[in-house]
Amino acid sequence: MILVKNVRFFYDGTKIRENVGVLIDEEDNVTLETDKTDIVIDGSGKILMPAFFNAHTHLPMIIMRGNHEDQYFHDWLAGVWRVEEKLTPEIVYHASVVSIAENMRGGVTSAISMYFFYEETARAVEEFELPYYVGPVFVDDHKMGDRVSSAERFFKESWDHVIPTIFSHAPYTCSPETLETVAELKEKYNVPHQIHVSETREEVVDIKRKYGLYPAEYVDKHVPLDEKTTLVHGGWLTKGELDLIARKGAALVHCPVSNAKLATHGFFPWREAQERKIRILLGTDSQVSNNTQDMFMEMRMAALAAKDRYWDATVAPVSEVLSAARGPGWMLVDVSGLRFFPATRKNVLANLVFNGHSDLVTHVILNGRVRYPFDEKIEKRIERSKEFLLNALTTLYPD
Ligand SMILES: [Zn+2]
Numbered sequence: 210m211i212l213v214k215n216v217r218f219f220y221d222g223t224k225i226r227e228n229v230g231v232l233i234d235e236e237d238n239v240t241l242e243t244d245k246t247d248i249v250i251d252g253s254g255k256i257l258m259p260a261f262f263n264a265h266t267h268l269p270m271i272i273m274r275g276n277h278e279d280q281y282f283h284d285w286l287a288g289v290w291r292v293e294e295k296l297t298p299e300i301v302y303h304a305s306v307v308s309i310a311e312n313m314r315g316g317v318t319s320a321i322s323m324y325f326f327y328e329e330t331a332r333a334v335e336e337f338e339l340p341y342y343v344g345p346v347f348v349d350d351h352k353m354g355d356r357v358s359s360a361e362r363f364f365k366e367s368w369d370h371v372i373p374t375i376f377s378h379a380p381y382t383c384s385p386e387t388l389e390t391v392a393e394l395k396e397k398y399n400v401p402h403q404i405h406v407s408e409t410r411e412e413v414v415d416i417k418r419k420y421g422l423y424p425a426e427y428v429d430k431h432v433p434l435d436e437k438t439t440l441v442h443g444g445w446l447t448k449g450e451l452d453l454i455a456r457k458g459a460a461l462v463h464c465p466v467s468n469a470k471l472a473t474h475g476f477f478p479w480r481e482a483q484e485r486k487i488r489i490l491l492g493t494d495s496q497v498s499n500n501t502q503d504m505f506m507e508m509r510m511a512a513l514a515a516k517d518r519y520w521d522a523t524v525a526p527v528s529e530v531l532s533a534a535r536g537p538g539w540m541l542v543d544v545s546g547l548r549f550f551p552a553t554r555k556n557v558l559a560n561l562v563f564n565g566h567s568d569l570v571t572h573v574i575l576n577g578r579v580r581y582p583f584d585e586k587i588e589k590r591i592e593r594s595k596e597f598l599l600n601a602l603t604t605l606y607p608d
Pocket residue numbers: 265266267405441494495
């Protein structure tokens with residue numbers, strides 16, 4: 210058990226307690242004011258708040274950060290695919306290690322990561338002992354037989370921490386047959402499903418022309434949407450699709466930085482989703498379409514983009530943005546610096562949304578254990594992986 214002393218404590222909606230002692234048990238339940246504990250952390254000048262859930266990323270793409278800038282979406286994608294052809298399982302493992310470290314360091318205790326060589330990411334996730342959603346990704350190709358058998362192997366394995374998940378890449382890369390295969394596996398192993406949907410206008414036009422359906426309808430026809438489904442991007446969804454998503458209980462993952470950076474335009478339907486009580490989650494997407502895994506920056510962008518696009522400053526209020534980012538466990542954020550001055554109970558949450566930063570996270574607690582700062586063993590593992598990746602970089606980007 211961990212006792213955080215003298216801390217400002219944010220725990221639910223907009224409730225804040227000042228200068229309290231908070232005890233965190235093995236299941237991350239909290240109680241106030243007690244001295245029965247093993248570890249004591251001084252929380253002076255800090256806020257104790259829920260850690261983050263990064264609902265969409267591609268962890269291993271950290272290796273490509275900053276190397277695919279200022280390009281049109283399809284040129285960008287083609288450039289990324291060219292580098293991906295050179296990736297090996299070993300690179301993906303080490304990239305996963307460093308990328309998980311980056312997420313953890315910024316307060317992310319759980320994430321959904323879509324990428325190939327997923328067994329390698331799963332290995333890294335197990336080493337960090339984190340509840341990350343990882344698993345097979347389906348796209349149209351000639352290797353479907355292999356893909357299905359390795360997916361089944363993965364789902365049959367018993368994982369201590371990984372939450373096995375099935376991914377379809379997107380409507381424009383998955384035929385009805387591919388999606389039917391995903392549906393069968395999803396049903397058989399009762400796993401969550403994630404897919405990119407309605408990211409660009411071109412996708413909507415193509416899918417409608419080809420199948421007579423909008424992208425979310427097309428997905429639902431072949432892999433029925435449900436509470437375990439997360440649809441990523443959704444910048445071009447119609448009201449009919451939003452009604453469908455609400456009826457089925459699926460969640461929308463908003464990646465505002467990635468959408469802005471790749472200029473996919475669109476309009477994330479924050480207000481319409483809230484009206485229909487659709488769960489909104491936030492995701493950073495990969496470091497290639499974002500450059501960071503910083504959920505504070507994602508919250509800021511989500512709030513700003515919604516207000517700007519709707520011409521309405523009341524859309525995406527602080528409380529909704531904070532709850533869209535909420536994950537398991539707790540984190541301590543240093544709010545004593547000038548950037549938060551004057552930090553009071555009244556303004557601190559707004560300042561976290563609009564002016565927070567991952568570098569201000571001092572501690573991350575999950576399952577009643579301090580996970581960040583990293584222990585020596587994890588620290589060594591991260592350093593080894595960084596070194597490996599720096600060497601690999603010369604083969605991925607020779608010039
Ligand atoms: Zn993505």
